[in-house]
Amino acid sequence: DARVTQTPRHKVTEMGQEVTMRCQPILGHNTVFWYRQTMMQGLELLAYFRNRAPLDDSGMPKDRFSAEMPDATLATLKIQPSEPRDSAVYFCASGLELGTLFFGSGTQLSVL
Amino acid sequence: GEDVEQSLFLSVREGDSSVINCTYTDSSSTYLYWYKQEPGAGLQLLTYIFSNMDMKQDQRLTVLLNKKDKHLSLRIADTQTGDSAIYFCAEKSGNNDMRFGAGTRLTVKP
Numbered sequence: 157d158a159r160v161t162q163t164p165r166h167k168v169t170e171m172g173q174e175v176t177m178r179c180q181p182i183l184g185h186n187t188v189f190w191y192r193q194t195m196m197q198g199l200e201l202l203a204y205f206r207n208r209a210p211l212d213d214s215g216m217p218k219d220r221f222s223a224e225m226p227d228a229t230l231a232t233l234k235i236q237p238s239e240p241r242d243s244a245v246y247f248c249a250s251g252l253e254l255g256t257l258f259f260g261s262g263t264q265l266s267v268l
Numbered sequence: 269g270e271d272v273e274q275s276l277f278l279s280v281r282e283g284d285s286s287v288i289n290c291t292y293t294d295s296s297s298t299y300l301y302w303y304k305q306e307p308g309a310g311l312q313l314l315t316y317i318f319s320n321m322d323m324k325q326d327q328r329l330t331v332l333l334n335k336k337d338k339h340l341s342l343r344i345a346d347t348q349t350g351d352s353a354i355y356f357c358a359e360k361s362g363n364n365d366m367r368f369g370a371g372t373r374l375t376v377k378p
Contacts, residue, residue: 160310198371199356199368204365247310257313258313259303
């Protein structure tokens with residue numbers, strides 16, 4: 157049963173600490189998306205990769221956020237330093253270029 | 269999600285029909301989607317429509333697309349309490365990225 161796997165499921169950290177979220181896309185999918193969900197802003201697109209190359213990261217605060225795909229089986233989203241306003245659920249999704257997206261269960265991040 | 273707009277809340281009684289509306293902005297969007305999110309879970313694809321169609325029916329779900337007005341709707345017939353969730357409208361734009369609306373929280377009252 158192919159699925160997008162995200163780790164950790166929950167993360168509580170203190171302001172200023174580095175946070176790394178990981179995503180294993182479905183094998184064979186060539187697009188990977190990172191979204192952030194909050195009550196106030198809804199679902200925001202942070203970054204979008206196709207064939208491991210970043211295509212759009214305009215939704216991501218560049219000074220503290222970075223997204224990478226070191227290989228086809230791993231996507232990472234890093235926040236350094238983290239701030240309380242980063243508290244949200246972060247979703248990774250993968251798909252084929254012309255197909256639908258499959259979402260992971262998300263990482264719930266709380267920055268105190 | 270500011271390019272895709274949908275109302276935030278909808279409340280209906282069990283057995284009634286629910287209609288969730290969405291407007292999008294990219295006229296070159298090839299596919300339009302409805303995703304469902306249950307509490308504590310990620311989004312799951314509910315249904316989709318190709319941009320050259322104006323209607324798609326799948327059991328209790330009916331999707332209507334008005335391409336001229338860039339308006340998409342999802343009708344759920346005979347709404348059940350298990351349909352309570354957040355429903356997201358999404359468009360696959362011309363550059364193939366996926367943009368979502370803020371989500372409509374559907375509450376079904378018994």
